[in-house]
Amino acid sequence: MDIVQFLKPKYVLMENVCDLLKFAKGTLARYALSRLVYMNYQARLGMMAAGCYGLPQFRLRVFLWGCHPFEKLPQFPLPTHEVILKGYAPIEFERSIVGYDEGQPRALERAVVLEDIFSDLPAVTNQEDREQMKYEKDPQNEFQRYIRAPKSEMLGSTAMSANNVKTSLLYDHRPQRLSDDDYLRVCQIPKRKGANLRDLPGLVVDVNNKIQFDPTMDRVLLPSGRPLVPDWALNLWEGKTSKPFSRLWWDEIVPTVLTVPDSHSQTILHPEQDRVLTIREAARAQGFPDHYHFYGTVKQRYRQIGNAVAVSVSKALGYSLGLALLNQSGDGPLMTLPPKFSHSYKLHDPNNSSSSGVQE
Template identity: 60%
Template sequence: MSTGLCLGAKASCNDLVAVFHPVTVDSDRSPCESLKLNHPETHVRNEAADDFLQLLKEWEKLCKQYRVKNLERTYPSRSRISETVWKNASSAKDSDTPDEHEVSSLVDICYGDPCDTGNRGLKFKVCWKGYSASDDTWEPIEGLRNCQECIQEFVTNGFRSKILPLRGDVDVICGGPPCQGISGYNRHRNVDSPLDDEKNRQIVVFVDIVEYLKPKFVLMENVVDIMRLVKASLGRYALSRLVLMKYQARLGIVAAGCYGLPQFRLRVFLFGAHSREKLPQFPLPTHDVIIRYGYPAEFERNTVAYDEGQPRQLEDALVLRDSYSDLPPVANNEAREKMTYEKPPETDFQRYIRSSEYKMTGSELNGAKRIMNLLYDHRPSPLSEDDYIRVCLIPKRKGANFRDLPGVIVGTDNVAWRGRTQEQQFLPSGKPLVPDYVFTLKQGKSKRPFARLWWDETMPAVLTAPFCHSQAILHPEQDWLLTVREWARLQGFPDYYRFRGTIKERYCQIGNAVAVPVGRALGYTMGMAFQKGSGNEPLMILPPKFSLSTNIQLAKSLSQNTDRLN
């Protein structure tokens, strides 16, 4: 969502840093590392959102406490802390005699229990004089009573540099509370009382953060099941909390494919705006889309779409060939982190997605003006030896799947079963070539196990892991799963965007993300509302060729249109 909103805000002629307070919170480490790599201006915090909220409250207290003090007040030359505090967090030094270690500075702050000591609370990260950064330790504020000078220096500098937002500082809060307790893929979700499920508590925390910071704008994303589960109780909860806070609110159901992607991917977005601001509009589709599953019927009016009979000019729906047919073949056990493209882009989407960061954003960022000619993250999740043998036997044609393996019979009722008249084939491992589980999925009627995608098809939605046992996920013409980069292209990530973590973690980050073209369109409408340049209708028509034009191309196009009008 951050990447898309960045691009969209800049397309509306807004400077991202002026519109968004650059703080991002995520409890998983690898997404934080990816975000920091691609958004170096962002202060990324790897912590739980409820701990972050408590930290905000403690930070406000510290700022009030230390800002009223005379900044010229003198303290002892350097604060000291006893060995007992050092020992609480580190075993780097062991001594039975009470020694003292000199605090050089405080370098970070958090709320929680980063060292798993069982003691939760406000903590400072201490840099010790005479020790390296690897010896920095988290210490409770109670143990730093003799370090007032260091605390004052940290709080004063942190207040000036805005390392944490205070109430009234924030323009936008955006986020996607985890959907695991909501999604229909979770067969054990609490359908009777969803707010009692710990997995769904983050929706409450998200709105609590909004209530505490009172930003100008709010954008929340979640799966469509938030409007299905228990009569949409969770969606109604978030909406009602905003209304109770005197926010304007608008809810829309958006299909990612409508903004130039070969996947359908329905998601719910909730816009909120302070009473003094203009409520952002939802962007009308730019592309036709191949519908893969249904909308919640009772919330059909919330679907972001053109009305029947309304004039429209839509680009053709994108298919898989549009997305990644230009990418080179790789091996099942591909280990290269970067490689060359080998051939030029073949479609408008590929030309757009391969644009440099300079062209994409329309601004020069840390040397991004250089044309990016290397391909990153083009690696698949390696198949096991058994699965690789199976995949190599799947024909390279549309509709091919496990039913094409030797010994599988499909009856007139579309049920697949193991032929009894043929001798069963086994793999070198001793396991059957056709595993038993393919016959139990949907009572033998599923065509998804070991299924190939095909060039003229689309995806229902990119998930958090490619799993060939239950998904159609094989490359159309190669014997491997779709790579991390192909996965990322289906979500609209520019090729210059790189990922951190294991291969499994990279897939997960991409599957959890808001599709970048959707975020970009929403960022554009939010930027227009920020400038009071949008209308009062709930829906907005985006500029021509918006989805497949870089910000530089958009700026030139809008400038030419303005010149013609003048």
């Protein structure tokens, strides 16, 4: 807010995790809003879930718009897709969730799940270290055709450079390697929906849903001499968690793409391959087109992706800002996006009802 006060930009857009609203009953968010109003800015706060805009992750985040008093305050774009719930909003700001009211007419596309975004990707192992490889399969659906489109098509450029031509090469499809012990643990996790640490031999679940060692069995050891079921796993959340070494499944979503793919505390294992999600799989879950190449170490690339605002959410907010800049947005807090917005790089021209689309 000090930076806003110094620069006095025409428009302000801020993003943060929803803990900003949970901490001290939303004191930080209320302070941010009051500072904007004190500086004579219009202000509008809302929470948007990435899954509502065509991605297979819930990822609820809070956004704060601000603008000068004589400008159009950008609206929040309404969801385009159904969403699978994997989280909750702070009760104090529940009315700030960007969505349709109960009973309000809507025409949403079905929720995007992991199978929609992963089914064309080649199988790789925990030891994969190639920076590029062939796709092997053609796009299987609308999302994959969109995400694999060359950069020139997405940007509406007629000039084709060596970096823009359509290619069969896939980049960044490699995982952060599991340790030797963790890899052996993961190999014993069944390849089925809901499988996790609790499926390893030598464990039982008591009446309180707490995992314990099976008293009728000797403790299973790995070749390293360490136990198959580590002690920390039984102590995590008092033994009631099911997240360690848990598999995602094809009809599910990721709660949130984080900066570190930690198999000890996240549901992050591939449904049918013994590894965590690759850099490219995490990037797709965030909506990054395949023409994005990430740089740095494997860990740094995961961090870049996990720290980003989901691309389809950024795109929707950018469209809203564009309408406000052109003085074409409404006065209410919400707006409706054009049809097929999330997985298209051609947008409807709001000035021409007969237009088939304009380049983004």
